[in-house]
Amino acid sequence: xxxxxxxxxxxxxxxxxxxxxxxxxxxxxxxxxxxxxxxxxxxxxxxxxxxxxxxxxxxxxxxxxxxxxxxxxxxxxxxxxxxxxxxxxxxxxxxxxxxxxxxxxxxxxxxxxxxxxxxxxxxxxxxxxxxxxxxxxxxxxxxxxxxxxxxxxxxxxxxxxxxxxxxxxxxxxxxxxxxxxxxxxxxxxxxxxxxxxxxxxxxxxxxxxxxxxxxxxxxxxxxxxxxxxxxxxxxxxxxxxxxxxxxxxxxxxxxxxxxxxxxxxxxxxxxxxxxxxxxxxxxxxxxxxxxxxxxxxxxxxxxxxxxxxxxxxxxxxxxxxxxxxxxxxxxxxxxxxxxxxxxxxxxxxxxxxxxxxxxxxxxxxxxxxxxxxxxxxxxxxxxxxxxxxxxxxxxxxxxxxxxxxxxxxxxxxxxxxxx
Amino acid sequence: xxxxxxxxxxxxxxxxxxxxxxxxxxxxxxxxxxxxxxxxxxxxxxxxxxxxxxxxxxxxxxxxxxxxxxxxxxxxxxxxxxxxxxxxxxxxxxxxxxxxxxxxxxxxxxxxxxxxxxxxxxxxxxxxxxxxxxxxxxxxxxxxxxxxxxxxxxxxxxxxxxxxxxxxxxxxxxxxxxxxxxxxxxxxxxxxxxxxxxxxxxxxxxxxxxxxxxxxxxxxxxxxxxxxxxxxxxxxxxxxxxxxxxxxxxxxxxxxxxxxxxxxxxxxxxxxxxxxxxxxxxxxxxxxxxxxxxxxxxxxxxxxxxxxxxxxxxxxxxxxxxxxxxxxxxxxxxxxxxxxxxxxxxxxxxxxxxxxxxxxxxxxxxxxxxxxxxxxxxxxxxxxxxxxxxxxxxxxxxxxxxxxxxxxxxxxxxxxxxxxxxxxxxxxxxxxxxxxxxxxxxxxxxxxxxxxxxxxxxxxxxxxxxxxxxxxxxxxxxxxxxxxxxxxxxxxxxxxxxxxxxxxxxx
Numbered sequence: 037x038x039x040x041x042x043x044x045x046x047x048x049x050x051x052x053x054x055x056x057x058x059x060x061x062x063x064x065x066x067x068x069x070x071x072x073x074x075x076x077x078x079x080x081x082x083x084x085x086x087x088x089x090x091x092x093x094x095x096x097x098x099x100x101x102x103x104x105x106x107x108x109x110x111x112x113x114x115x116x117x118x119x120x121x122x123x124x125x126x127x128x129x130x131x132x133x134x135x136x137x138x139x140x141x142x143x144x145x146x147x148x149x150x151x152x153x154x155x156x157x158x159x160x161x162x163x164x165x166x167x168x169x170x171x172x173x174x175x176x177x178x179x180x181x182x183x184x185x186x187x188x189x190x191x192x193x194x195x196x197x198x199x200x201x202x203x204x205x206x207x208x209x210x211x212x213x214x215x216x217x218x219x220x221x222x223x224x225x226x227x228x229x230x231x232x233x234x235x236x237x238x239x240x241x242x243x244x245x246x247x248x249x250x251x252x253x254x255x256x257x258x259x260x261x262x263x264x265x266x267x268x269x270x271x272x273x274x275x276x277x278x279x280x281x282x283x284x285x286x287x288x289x290x291x292x293x294x295x296x297x298x299x300x301x302x303x304x305x306x307x308x309x310x311x312x313x314x315x316x317x318x319x320x321x322x323x324x325x326x327x328x329x330x331x332x333x334x335x336x337x338x339x340x341x342x343x344x345x346x347x348x349x350x351x352x353x354x355x356x357x358x359x360x361x362x363x364x365x366x367x368x369x370x371x372x373x374x375x376x377x378x379x380x381x382x383x384x385x386x387x388x389x390x391x392x393x394x395x396x397x398x399x400x401x402x403x404x405x406x407x408x409x410x411x412x413x414x415x416x417x418x419x420x421x422x423x424x425x426x427x428x429x430x431x432x433x434x435x436x437x438x439x440x441x442x443x444x445x446x447x448x449x450x451x452x453x454x455x
Numbered sequence: 456x457x458x459x460x461x462x463x464x465x466x467x468x469x470x471x472x473x474x475x476x477x478x479x480x481x482x483x484x485x486x487x488x489x490x491x492x493x494x495x496x497x498x499x500x501x502x503x504x505x506x507x508x509x510x511x512x513x514x515x516x517x518x519x520x521x522x523x524x525x526x527x528x529x530x531x532x533x534x535x536x537x538x539x540x541x542x543x544x545x546x547x548x549x550x551x552x553x554x555x556x557x558x559x560x561x562x563x564x565x566x567x568x569x570x571x572x573x574x575x576x577x578x579x580x581x582x583x584x585x586x587x588x589x590x591x592x593x594x595x596x597x598x599x600x601x602x603x604x605x606x607x608x609x610x611x612x613x614x615x616x617x618x619x620x621x622x623x624x625x626x627x628x629x630x631x632x633x634x635x636x637x638x639x640x641x642x643x644x645x646x647x648x649x650x651x652x653x654x655x656x657x658x659x660x661x662x663x664x665x666x667x668x669x670x671x672x673x674x675x676x677x678x679x680x681x682x683x684x685x686x687x688x689x690x691x692x693x694x695x696x697x698x699x700x701x702x703x704x705x706x707x708x709x710x711x712x713x714x715x716x717x718x719x720x721x722x723x724x725x726x727x728x729x730x731x732x733x734x735x736x737x738x739x740x741x742x743x744x745x746x747x748x749x750x751x752x753x754x755x756x757x758x759x760x761x762x763x764x765x766x767x768x769x770x771x772x773x774x775x776x777x778x779x780x781x782x783x784x785x786x787x788x789x790x791x792x793x794x795x796x797x798x799x800x801x802x803x804x805x806x807x808x809x810x811x812x813x814x815x816x817x818x819x820x821x822x823x824x825x826x827x828x829x830x831x832x833x834x835x836x837x838x839x840x841x842x843x844x845x846x847x848x849x850x851x852x853x854x855x856x857x858x859x860x861x862x863x864x865x866x867x868x869x870x871x872x873x874x875x876x877x878x879x880x881x882x883x884x885x886x887x888x889x890x891x892x893x894x895x896x897x898x899x900x901x902x903x904x905x906x907x908x909x910x911x912x913x914x915x916x917x918x919x920x921x922x923x924x925x926x927x928x929x930x931x932x933x934x935x936x937x938x939x940x941x942x943x944x945x946x947x948x949x950x951x952x953x954x955x956x957x958x959x960x961x962x
């Protein structure tokens with residue numbers, strides 16, 4: 037196994053965190069110029085781990101230097117994408133890493149306050165974070181004038197109420213502000229007008245948790261790990277019929293084949309791999325062949341026609357019906373569309389209805405093309421990418437596994453033995 | 456900054472949206488959620504346009520123009536996007552146009568004909584069903600099935616009336632507009648929601664099922680519901696006024712209050728007199744005037760009192776002032792004290808009368824008693840007959856604690872018991888007339904419908920009475936009245952009173 041940065045220590049107490057070398061990065065950061073911290077993160081090449089892969093240091097540098105307004109650091113812990121469960125694991129393993137990373141981010145952008153927006157279902161993780169924040173405040177790692185510097189930082193935990201869309205950063209901000217969780221029009225971007233209309237940085241749990249190591253060991257050290265522009269390590273959550281499903285930290289650029297075999301133990305029960313959704317349920321599906329030839333990093337997966345996304349790898353074996361699998365995804369995105377934009381509100385529901393015809397009988401010969409047409413009419417025409425998040429799987433599933441859809445439409449029994 | 460829209464160069468102020476820039480050039484980009492008086496929501500997606508070189512289409516409502524930008528509003532990509540958005544909007548729409556009051560002025564119908572024309576790919580049985588015919592307020596009915604969730608209504612209640620009665624509930628295609636718990640849409644401006652709703656989701660409970668909109672004739676006029684004098688459009692057909700709508704005019708918001716919209720109800724109110732109700736029985740309107748004149752003719756000038764009103768037009772008050780002068784009575788009042796102003800930050804005025812500024816102009820020239828002095832005159836016992844507007848004569852007599860025979864002009868169904876004669880009068884919906892609003896702006900009401908047979912405006916009735924008394928005031932025609940106004944009232948000397956289009960404001 038390669039370098040472990042995020043899951044290196046299982047930390048259950050403040051003392052344990054200190055013993056593992058915790059808080060030294062924050063102490064260092066309080067003595068650094070904010071611009072130097074941002075430079076170090078830029079140098080590390082750290083990219084957003086929530087799915088979009090936007091360079092974190094660059095995002096921080098968008099905070100206006102001359103704004104007299106309050107600034108905020110917000111952590112997106114609303115992990116809700118099917119197939120993705122790495123942030124929860126990270127919080128369970130080492131909540132202090134996130135807390136320290138947020139404080140450093142606060143120092144870098146001049147924020148005194150941070151919010152961790154935790155998915156509503158993660159009740160235990162929210163309680164754990166609250167407990168750890170409380171301890172850190174008592175011990176002086178959060179609060180006023182940290183490490184004798186002029187820097188003060190406080191953290192709040194905000195629990196979501198069960199909407200996937202609140203993982204979209206501007207919907208998340210709306211939700212913290214007490215409004216209906218739906219994405220905002222951009223511009224203005226959160227760096228200029230974010231939480232409470234103030235400059236705000238929003239990062240994923242994993243992104244922020246990587247920051248302490250970068251500050252401690254330097255951006256150049258971090259940039260030396262990984263492959264090309266995909267620097268550092270990444271948490272991958274792998275699910276499906278593999279021998280050891282779970283969350284693993286691996287160097288970016290690792291071949292999928294290696295990851296599947298060495299980390300996840302290979303396919304379970306001697307099953308044959310059929311397809312892989314590499315980066316959470318919204319990323320285009322890869323055929324077994326495409327997946328086995330791909331490396332797990334931003335560029336390689338983009339070249340393969342998909343995305344690294346959140347690193348939520350869904351493994352699909354040959355005995356899984358692709359129509360059924362797509363219906364599961366469609367049902368999810370239909371349920372979770374906020375309903376704001378017409379193409380998404382109407383298109384997600386329509387897609388699910390057509391897919392039900394494939395599953396329950398009644399699909400006609402033109403229905404696979406109808407699905408493609410609905411998806412093409414949704415893509416790129418909405419405020420946030422939720423419409424694309426359904427359209428991309430639909431397009432890739434039908435394009436790559438067309439014969440299964442055609443067989444259903446022709447009224448034949450599903451090859452998987454389903455009705 | 457300079458940019459190109461559909462190949463044509465244009466220049467706009469920084470911050471102008473693409474939609475705004477296009478509109479200024481006469482290019483109308485379709486829109487549902489966008490409304491010029493509300494915040495930008497960008498949710499309907501019908502206004503998507505192409506920026507040359509940009510990978511994705513952008514919403515014209517929310518995207519500001521940029522220097523050198525080249526925008527395409529009719530490219531194949533844009534037309535496809537509009538068609539697709541319309542298809543999405545229509546899949547769950549009930550398509551109940553034959554029984555929908557919005558038909559004829561519906562954004563879905565209009566844009567389908569212009570941009571859609573696609574065949575349905577969606578089975579009727581798959582449609583999402585929602586609540587219909589919901590009683591959501593005094594004047595509104597909500598049909599959630601027809602709604603396209605543009606949220607104009609929600610934003611109106613949040614941003615304009617700041618009453619926030621509405622919200623979107625649920626998610627995805629289960630979303631629907633709903634009242635917040637414990638609230639009803641009973642704010643003073645609720646009917647604007649029926650106007651701004653681009654489809655038939657919110658309809659007016661009053662107008663519902665009354666008339667197909669394509670049969671309506673439209674007359675530009677002004678509201679006489681208060682001193683604000685909002686621009687309105689009177690929608691009528693076959694001599695019946697069906698509804699009042701706001702009319703765009705510089706300096707006025709795009710709204711109209713519910714109270715103002717309902718002012719047309721008095722026209723056909725069951726109690727509104729179409730004949731003169733006199734002591735001798737019901738007379739034709741002309742005979743009613745003769746009756747009033749005969750009563751006046753038996754009295755000495757000082758025994759007659761004439762009462763002008765801020766609820767009557769410049770023409771009416773001028774004629775009453777001239778009548779008082781012709782009779783030779785000093786017992787007349789052209790006075791009304793008020794402190795006008797917008798009381799709710801939107802439109803409603805503290806002064807409920809449409810013409811107190813106009814009345815003041817006439818008072819300044821013709822003199823007469825103030826209201827307080829007039830009350831004393833009525834109480835003094837000298838006055839034996841009063842001529843004026845029903846509601847005010849009634850109030851003045853009550854205030855003076857006296858009952859004097861009177862002949863009153865009635866515009867409405869306000870009961871007038873015990874009067875010697877009730878004379879029906881043509882309202883501002885039935886005759887061209889002028890008011891001056893609280894800000895000194897000349898307001899032109901235009902006749903949209905005809906008054907009942909023989910019913911005259913007050914100025915004409917006053918002219919007839921004067922002639923019958925042998926003291927003619929020579930105001931036979933409206934042109935003559937306008938000439939007299941210009942000749943007598945110095946502030947109006949230069950006013951373009953007879954030019955129907957010209958605007959005028961008091962200095």
